[in-house]
Amino acid sequence: PLFRSLDLINITEIKNVQVVTPSAFRLNLPKSDIDGLVISVSNNSAATDSSKLQCGSTYVYPGEANLTESIEFDCGSLYGRYIHATIDKSGSKYLILCEVILNVAQDNSSLMTLSQSKAEAVQSSDEPSKPANLAIDSDAATCSATTNSENPWLRVDLLQPYYVIAVKVKFSGEGGNGASVTVGGTLLSFGNDNFKCGETLTYTTNSKDYYTFACGTPQLGQYVNIQRTGNPVQLQVCDVQIIYKSVLDIYNVGKISALRQAFRRNMWKATDQFTSSRNYNCFASGREPSTYWRLTLPSTTVVSSVTIRTASNQGLDMTGVSVYVGNVTTGGGRDNELCGTWLAGDTSLPIVNPIVINCTDGKTNGVYVYVVARSGSKFASVFLCEVELYTPSWSSWGEWSSCSCSSKEPKRTRTRSCEPSGFSCGGKTTESEDDTTACKTDSTIVTDPQAVTVTEFRPVTLSCTVNPGCPPNNVTWFRDNSAVTTSVTRTGDTSTLTISSATSGNAGSYHCKANNGVGSPASSAAASVIVNVAVVTVTPSSQSTTIGQSVSFDCQVNGAPLSDLSWNNDTTRLSSADTDITVSEVSSALQLLISPSTNSSFKNYTCKYFSKSATVSLRRDGNFTSWSSWGTCSKTCGGGTQTRSRMCTNPTPLNGGKACVGDASENQACNSQLCGGPPTVKSGPTVN
Numbered sequence: 075p076l077f078r079s080l081d082l083i084n085i086t087e088i089k090n091v092q093v094v095t096p097s098a099f100r101l102n103l104p105k106s107d108i109d110g111l112v113i114s115v116s117n118n119s120a121a122t123d124s125s126k127l128q129c130g131s132t133y134v135y136p137g138e139a140n141l142t143e144s145i146e147f148d149c150g151s152l153y154g155r156y157i158h159a160t161i162d163k164s165g166s167k168y169l170i171l172c173e174v175i176l177n178v179a180q181d182n183s184s185l186m187t188l189s190q191s192k193a194e195a196v197q198s199s200d201e202p203s204k205p206a207n208l209a210i211d212s213d214a215a216t217c218s219a220t221t222n223s224e225n226p227w228l229r230v231d232l233l234q235p236y237y238v239i240a241v242k243v244k245f246s247g248e249g250g251n252g253a254s255v256t257v258g259g260t261l262l263s264f265g266n267d268n269f270k271c272g273e274t275l276t277y278t279t280n281s282k283d284y285y286t287f288a289c290g291t292p293q294l295g296q297y298v299n300i301q302r303t304g305n306p307v308q309l310q311v312c313d314v315q316i317i318y319k320s321v322l323d324i325y326n327v328g329k330i331s332a333l334r335q336a337f338r339r340n341m342w343k344a345t346d347q348f349t350s351s352r353n354y355n356c357f358a359s360g361r362e363p364s365t366y367w368r369l370t371l372p373s374t375t376v377v378s379s380v381t382i383r384t385a386s387n388q389g390l391d392m393t394g395v396s397v398y399v400g401n402v403t404t405g406g407g408r409d410n411e412l413c414g415t416w417l418a419g420d421t422s423l424p425i426v427n428p429i430v431i432n433c434t435d436g437k438t439n440g441v442y443v444y445v446v447a448r449s450g451s452k453f454a455s456v457f458l459c460e461v462e463l464y465t466p467s468w469s470s471w472g473e474w475s476s477c478s479c480s481s482k483e484p485k486r487t488r489t490r491s492c493e494p495s496g497f498s499c500g501g502k503t504t505e506s507e508d509d510t511t512a513c514k515t516d517s518t519i520v521t522d523p524q525a526v527t528v529t530e531f532r533p534v535t536l537s538c539t540v541n542p543g544c545p546p547n548n549v550t551w552f553r554d555n556s557a558v559t560t561s562v563t564r565t566g567d568t569s570t571l572t573i574s575s576a577t578s579g580n581a582g583s584y585h586c587k588a589n590n591g592v593g594s595p596a597s598s599a600a601a602s603v604i605v606n607v608a609v610v611t612v613t614p615s616s617q618s619t620t621i622g623q624s625v626s627f628d629c630q631v632n633g634a635p636l637s638d639l640s641w642n643n644d645t646t647r648l649s650s651a652d653t654d655i656t657v658s659e660v661s662s663a664l665q666l667l668i669s670p671s672t673n674s675s676f677k678n679y680t681c682k683y684f685s686k687s688a689t690v691s692l693r694r695d696g697n698f699t700s701w702s703s704w705g706t707c708s709k710t711c712g713g714g715t716q717t718r719s720r721m722c723t724n725p726t727p728l729n730g731g732k733a734c735v736g737d738a739s740e741n742q743a744c745n746s747q748l749c750g751g752p753p754t755v756k757s758g759p760t761v762n
Contacts, residue, residue: 079119080157080174085240085288085317087179088115091129091147091157094173109133110161111169113147115154117240117272117288127152127290150460151179153239154288186316187212188230197228197309198264209311217246217312224305229265230298230314234468234501237292241271242284242315243300249310253302255287258295259373265299284315292319366407366446367456369463374401376439376465378494380413382429383460392457393417394448397431400440407444411437428460436466436497466497471505477513479544484513516596517547517588520567523601529633530608531684534573538586538598542567547590553603554582573603575684581605606633610683613663616691618731621670627690628663629681641666642680642687668692676728696727696734707744714745 116126129149195206201219220226258268400410492499521539549569589595708714722734
């Protein structure tokens with residue numbers, strides 16, 4: 075066999091290959107005898123690679139008269155790094171290639187770096203301290219290892235099916251030499267009986283790169299097995315990465331090992347991955363009543379839609395074709411669930427290629443897929459160039475939402491949908507990423523507390539505003555570096571320390587500190603609190619008045635508002651509603667105006683400021699009454715005396731008022747005539 079290979083460097087999805095060869099009529103070159111030419115795709119440059127997949131049919135030389143310079147090989151959708159051109163016929167041959175042109179698909183595959191949240195791992199045996207989960211911990215420096223045993227293996231459960239394009243494995247030392255990789259959905263033989271993606275040739279201790287096992291075509295599976303053949307040998311795996319497409323991206327039954335049955339030969343051509351409408355790439359049934367084409371799937375499958383590619387000149391034969399899905403083979407397939415019918419028998423509608431039949435009720439599941447020609451017509455047939463099945467599957471996960479930082483453990487969520495709607499994919503539509511590093515941010519201080527000078531017994535309020543970060547922070551207050559645990563409140567992003575009645579013991583240096591466990595705690599600038607001693611000042615301290623004459627007293631406290639002051643009579647707080655009393659703010663003082671109308675107004679009054687006070691005295695000074703008339707003379711002759719008096723009751727002194735100044739009585743001589751003569755009276759009083 076002649077062999078040429080083209081290295082694409084990376085694993086690529088090949089849609090078709092165009093080979094340009096020299097024309098014997100135009101070039102003076104030996105004829106390129108391409109009869110029997112095969113184009114194949116693999117991940118191995120060796121000509122004998124057993125894993126390579128054929129890209130289209132073997133070219134059959136039509137004769138020199140019809141020789142063209144360009145031959146197209148339809149690959150459908152094959153994945154690999156190498157393109158092989160091989161002539162598998164004996165004899166002396168020339169393989170002359172002037173140009174190889176590739177039509178490749180846009181790369182919409184994804185690389186999955188495994189972690190224990192995305193996969194689970196188990197191995198046939200565990201070397202001490204080297205369990206299977208070290209192969210999926212996203213750290214290529216830590217490796218799992220089996221014991222030395224016969225054909226050891228490691229299995230990775232992806233937790234849900236993926237279309238696996240390739241598997242990248244980093245081994246430790248020679249712990250992967252001769253290893254192979256399988257992908258699929260069965261656990262028979264511990265998962266080693268699934269589709270084989272490839273095997274290593276040589277893996278030495280000098281190799282530091284990942285080895286890529288390309289599956290050729292995407293393999294639907296949940297389990298990835300890595301097995302090393304030999305006895306005894308040890309399997310050592312440091313990291314596993316998956317190149318995949320979601321189940322929705324591609325589901326062509328030609329990629330599934332399935333039994334194909336119909337009434338005519340060549341029924342396999344409907345699933346050979348050739349979408350060309352050239353007749354030799356298509357399956358055609360006979361024109362017989364109720365003819366059908368049946369595909370047997372490996373297991374029960376939910377089918378959401380079926381795409382049928384047919385030849386354009388056969389479109390009318392396909393009018394009225396129906397698709398059924400289920401688990402029975404009776405009734406020519408019609409006893410299963412109807413997925414849908416194309417055009418519903420309306421032959422007047424234009425021809426469509428491809429035909430898409432969507433299942434809508436979510437009930438179309440089973441192991442059999444029937445494509446059934448329209449009933450009641452002996453001329454009906456099915457002409458199938460390719461049949462593709464699509465299953466309901468999850469869309470890609472959406473973008474992560476904004477972080478939710480309301481709880482101690484921040485989280486963010488993302489959603490996905492089962493497509494098409496009406497079907498169930500199993501699993502959850504929303505997932506959360508808890509305590510994610512992406513959500514965590516430090517707390518910072520936005521506004522520092524401000525210094526305060528206050529009179530004792532007055533309230534003090536200190537505030538600091540924080541950027542809480544994520545998760546939420548705790549704010550602690552400190553006075554002179556000692557934590558303050560009382561009277562602290564939090565409103566939104568502002569923390570407030572309140573001292574309801576400041577005393578000298580509350581004076582000091584205050585600061586707040588915010589901490590949410592991310593990074594170092596944030597501390598505010600210090601703010602001083604100064605508490606001044608309160609002094610109650612009253613002026614005047616004492617006054618004297620009398621009924622009907624008003625007097626006033628003023629009260630002040632340094633640095634305190636007048637609203638904190640009160641005038642009191644004993645334990646009763648006074649107001650302007652009280653008799654003879656007016657309390658008002660005058661200038662910078664709380665004034666007490668007293669207009670006495672009764673003796674009860676003459677008393678002591680107290681100005682209070684919390685526990686401190688000062689007392690004033692309202693007194694009344696005494697005053698004498700008028701003199702009384704002179705009393706009777708003590709003698710009728712020979713010189714006597716007579717008296718008159720007055721009282722200190724006009725008014726009586728009250729509340730410490732001054733006593734009357736002067737004598738309360740006075741005397742004068744009287745009847746000074748000699749006895750027996752006429753009486754005489756001396757003028758002027760005599761004071762006794």
